Amino acid sequence: MNLPDISILRFKNQQLAGSKFNTAKDIAGWMGALQAQDFKMSKWAFGIRLIDSKEATINKAIDSGEIIRTHLLRPTWHFASSKDVLWILELSTAQIKVSVKFRDKQLGLSETIFGKSNSVIEKSFRNGKHLTREELISQLIRANINVADNRASHLLLRAEMDRIICSGRLKDGKQTYTLLSEWVTKTKPFYRDEALKELAQRFFTSRGPATLQDFSWWSGLSSNDAKLALEFVKADLLSERIENQTYWFANSFVDMTLDKDEVFMLPAYDEFIICYKDRTASLSFLNQKKAVSNNGIFYPTIVRKGQVIGTWKHISKKEKVALELNLFDRTEIEKDIDISRASAKYAKFIGKEAEYTLRHTVDPLP
Numbered sequence: 370m371n372l373p374d375i376s377i378l379r380f381k382n383q384q385l386a387g388s389k390f391n392t393a394k395d396i397a398g399w400m401g402a403l404q405a406q407d408f409k410m411s412k413w414a415f416g417i418r419l420i421d422s423k424e425a426t427i428n429k430a431i432d433s434g435e436i437i438r439t440h441l442l443r444p445t446w447h448f449a450s451s452k453d454v455l456w457i458l459e460l461s462t463a464q465i466k467v468s469v470k471f472r473d474k475q476l477g478l479s480e481t482i483f484g485k486s487n488s489v490i491e492k493s494f495r496n497g498k499h500l501t502r503e504e505l506i507s508q509l510i511r512a513n514i515n516v517a518d519n520r521a522s523h524l525l526l527r528a529e530m531d532r533i534i535c536s537g538r539l540k541d542g543k544q545t546y547t548l549l550s551e552w553v554t555k556t557k558p559f560y561r562d563e564a565l566k567e568l569a570q571r572f573f574t575s576r577g578p579a580t581l582q583d584f585s586w587w588s589g590l591s592s593n594d595a596k597l598a599l600e601f602v603k604a605d606l607l608s609e610r611i612e613n614q615t616y617w618f619a620n621s622f623v624d625m626t627l628d629k630d631e632v633f634m635l636p637a638y639d640e641f642i643i644c645y646k647d648r649t650a651s652l653s654f655l656n657q658k659k660a661v662s663n664n665g666i667f668y669p670t671i672v673r674k675g676q677v678i679g680t681w682k683h684i685s686k687k688e689k690v691a692l693e694l695n696l697f698d699r700t701e702i703e704k705d706i707d708i709s710r711a712s713a714k715y716a717k718f719i720g721k722e723a724e725y726t727l728r729h730t731v732d733p734l735p
Contacts, residue, residue: 370609375578375616376651376675382575382618383641384418385633385672391419393430397450401571402457403640405438405446408544410636410669415448416718417635424719428539434552438536438544439529443589444468454535456559460568462530464589469523476520483531486514486524491533491548499537499545565594566601573599573606576644577618586646614647630673632711634681634692638667642677652677656697671696671711683715690716692725 370378380386383400390396393415397403405411412427415436419426430436437454441447444465449457489512493500500508506521516524525546528534537547559567572584585595599617606617635641642648642660651672652660660677661667671679671694679696692712708727716723 370578370611370616372611372650373675375611378578378618379576379645379651380641380672380675382577384575385635385641386631388418388420392435393419393422393427393448394435394450394452397436397448398453399571400575400640401453401568402441402447402449404638404643405448407637408438408446410638411438411446411448413636413715413718414639417633417714422718431536432538434537437553440465440526442587444526451553452556454553455532455556456564457568458530458532459558460561460564461589464591465526465530468589469526473523476518476523477515478520478523478527482514483524483527485512487528487531487533489514490525490528494534494546494548494551497547497551499540499547501540501543501545505546562597562601565590565598569595569598569602570605572644573602573617574619574621576640577606578609578616579618579645580614580616580647583645583647587644630707632678632707633672634711634715635670635672637669639670641672642670643667651675659695659697671708686721688721689724690719690721692716692723694725694727696727696729698729 384390384396388396390399396415396418403411403414405414412424415427415430416422416424431438434451436448437451438446438448439454439458441449441454441457441461444461486509489508490505493505493508502521502525505525506516509516509521509524514524525534532549534546535549535552537545537552539545568588569584572587573579576583576587581595581599584590584599585592588595588598590598603617605620607620608618609616642652648657652670656677660670660680668680669682670677671681678698679694681695682693684691684693692715694708694712708725709723712723712725
C-alpha cells in the first residue's frame with residue numbers, strides 16, 4: 370500500500386464512490402459526524418454520498434430531526450444522527466468548554482450570565498417552538514443580556530453544551546434552534562470508555578486508513594484519550610506502516626480501484642479533506658494553499674482517482690447554476706475528464722441545470 374492507495378481507500382470508505390447507504394441518517398451514522406460549518410455545502414456532503422439524492426431530501430431529514438446540526442468535537446458545527454448526537458455531545462462537552470473558556474472570560478461571560486441566558490433561551494421555546502438565531506437573540510436582548518462582540522455565539526454555544534438547544538426545522542430556508550429534550554429522543558447513555566471506543570470505531574472504519582494523529586485532530590480528544598480510544602479498537606483493525614506513519618483501517622478491506630476515471634466535486638470542508646491532520650495522501654503540499662486558505666477556509670474541491678486536482682465555485686442564477694472550475698495543472702484541462710457529469714450531478718441535487726467554465730489556476734484563491 371502507498372499514499373495514492375490510501376487516498377482511494379479513504380474515498381471509498383467515506384462512501385464517495387460506491388455508497389451503500391440510502392438516507393442522510395445512515396450516512397451520519399456511518400461517519401459519526403460530518404463537519405457542517407458551511408450549511409449549504411454540508412447538505413451536499415450528504416448528497417454526494419447518496420444515490421440520486423436531492424437537496425429537498427436532506428432538508429426533509431433536517432425537518433424531521435433525523436440529523437442534528439450542533440457543535441461537536443473540535444469544536445465546530447457538525448451534523449450527526451439523532452441516535453448519536455447525545456453521546457457524542459457528552460464526550461465533547463468538557464473539551465469544548467475548555468477551548469472557549471479564555472474567550473468567555475475576555476467577553477465577561479460568567480456562570481451567572483450563562484445561567485440567566487440559559488433560562489431565557491429555554492423559556493423562549495415553550496409550546497414546541499422552532500426559532501431562528503435572530504429571533505433567539507432578540508429574546509436575549511429583551512432580557513437585557515449583552516450580545517455584542519459575538520457574545521451571542523458564545524451564549525448559544527453554551528446552551529448547546531448544556532443540552533438545552535439543538536438544530537430544529539428550517540423556517541423559510543433559514544436554520545432554527547429548538548429544545549433538544551423535545552426534539553431528540555433520549556438514548557441509552559454510554560460510559561466514557563464506551564463512547565471513546567465507539568467514536569474510534571466509527572472514525573477508522575469510515576475514514577481509514579488514518580493515523581492516531583488524524584483521529585486526535587478530528588475528534589478534538591486529548592492525546593491520552595485518543596490513544597486509549599485506539600487501544601480499545603486495535604483488535605478489530607488492520608494496520609500498515611508507510612513513510613514512518615502507522616495507518617489503521619477496518620478489517621472490511623475494499624478494492625483499491627475506482628471503476629471509472631470519474632471526476633467528483635466535493636463540498637467545502639468535506640470530511641475527505643478536513644478530517645486528516647496530514648492531507649498529503651490526497652492533496653499535494655504544493656497545492657494545499659490553493660485548496661485551503663491561510664486562515665483555514667476549505668474550498669470546494671475537484672477530485673479524480675482520489676487526488677485533489679482543483680477547486681470550484683458555485684454562482685447561483687435564476688434557473689441555472691454557474692460553476693467555475695479551477696484546475697491546478699494545465700494538462701488536466703487537456704485530458705478527457707468528465708467535468709460535465711460531475712457538474713450535472715451537483716446541479717441536479719439543487720434542482721437546477723448546470724453551466725460551467727474551466728480554467729487553470731496558479732495562485733492560491735483569494
